[in-house]
Amino acid sequence: MRAQLGRKKESNYKMIKIKDLHASIDGKEVLKGLSLEIPKGEVHAIMGPNGSGKSTLSYVLSGKEGYEITSGSISFDGHDVTNMMPEERAALGMFLAFQYPVEIPGVTTINFLRTAINSLRKARGEEEMDAISFLKLQKARTAELGVTMDMLKRGLNVGFSGGEKKRNEVLQLVMLEPRFAVLDETDSGLDIDALKVVSKGINSLRSAERSFLVITHYQRLLDYIKPDVVHVLADGVIQKTGGAELALELEKHGYAEFEKNQSNGAVA
């Protein structure tokens, strides 16, 4: 059931290794022994019913407080990150595009981006990016994504439409250039044109050095961002793994098959 059916790539180096992860929040176990490996350079998709634990996985991967990891481990590029702070994981090159990005009044998007870039550089022992290079980078990236100057000068995500918030997440992705990115329902809230633009942005980052975990409910996104592997997450574990065709199957039949597992799948 948890076999790796992913298409073989040249490199088989595992960027992400999640082993038997059990995680609870407020006393409720949400991840119930989840295991997942993502080789370097691959794009994996996770699909699954509402409430199955997809966002929880994304939070646990990025080190959000409030989740108790009762057993299991997460390693990224050879580092055990299970107990690392969010900023340490970011410095290693991990990134999460949030399903529901928060609004932060009083912090402009542009200042936030600059602070983030320079924090990462500092943590990696690199020099700060000077204002001119930053401006150049920001101009190029915002143009690609159709993010306006007005949005950049406004409070972070404040008053942004649902789609604008998602674009802003992808803007951060392309500016921070992580080596592993989790995209949690980045497609939801995007109109058809925006979906194309955003997918193009994400695809531009695809490389043999970078891995992605794309969480989505819809095949549509996967038409643009072709996954190497698709997983089904239900009831806190990976219930099925397959190629890109698995997404099409799920689109047709839904998750009924796994709901059954869900009621049987007793907690270990």
Next chain:
Amino acid sequence: MMVAEAQINNNTINLLEGWEEGLDKAPEWVQSFRKKAADDVMKTGLPTPAWEDWKYTNLRNLESVTLCEASSLHVVPNISSPFIDLKPIIVQLFNGSFVGEMPDLPDGLMIAPINEVWTNDWFKGFVSSLSIDTPMEALNSAFLNDGIVIKVSENTKIAEPLLLLSTYENSKDMLSVMPRIVIILENNAELNIVEHQSGIGSYVCNQATSINLGEKSKLGHYILQDNDRTQGYLFNTTKLNCYDDAVYDGFSLNHGAKLSRHEIFADLLGERIECIINGAYNLISTQHHDTTIKTGHFSPNSISKQIYKGVINHEASAVFQGRICVHNDAQGTDGHQLNRTLLLSEKAEFNAKPELKIYADDVKCSHGVTSGDLNDEELFYLRSRGIPEIEAKQILTKAFVAEVIEGIKDSVVRDIFLSISIEEGTK
């Protein structure tokens, strides 16, 4: 530096010490004004927590103030101010008195020491007409002598801002500083004032600010209070009288003292006034800061707004008391008050008393008080992008305060306030 213990056993009497000095040189009306004020203080004494408006601020510690032998007394300290960037007209005040050189003043702007103008009818008329509502005001009035008057003539718009660099310091020979600042804008006059206040060492300062805004006049009044944070006692009472169509845009950023209280009485006497009294404070250590604002709407169709944001750290404590009183005639009043407090430590303390008293029926009024710590989701968002926790907290704290700074009408002044460290001030 030598330190002299000045034990003030009976704080009222001690703070009044020396009030008669120079009395005989003052004009007749000032003499009786001061005598009456001193009398009032003797009668009531200083406020105690048993008084309704002083429940949360206790002056008991004033009894054991340790004052330094002030070595630099009468030497004007060179305080650097970020507001120099405004290319302002600069006036330096030391313990409320004018020091240094008087700058060239544009036509229509008058700045003078109080004791040079107090024989004028307009001065007497305004100051003697002010009600004295608190012992701190009475105490200040008993000493009426030090301080300055700023007056803008009718139909005059002063383009350059006025920067008051104000320093307080006192010694064992001088137990308290009682400066008075009088600001008078005649009809249709306009002025922006920035007060950069710095207290040095263990001082006791009890300032009174009296403001009169004529019809259609506009005053921007911005205060950066940047004292030595843990030793001084700072009291500031502001009386604001506004007439038809006047605009008051007030903002203060307070870094507090050992104990400080800013009490503001805003009387909206005319119609269609816009009166904004906003502020922010950041407290550390065991600082205590009290903001008490009483707004009175006496005529129809005026707007009053107060937004205060507080950041309280360590074992510091803050008080916010706000009263909006809408009198019978004040139909169409728009009165709003909001106080939001960020508690950055478990031992930080905050007390609020919002009050609405409404005697007219066609009014829009609201008040709100919130307090809490930083938002975890916001903190996580920043950290997930690589910003370390301490820095992320600073960013969010600054953002929290920035929201109220953004409201400053003058964009250059606003940008300077935004650049000032919320934690450190200009230090």
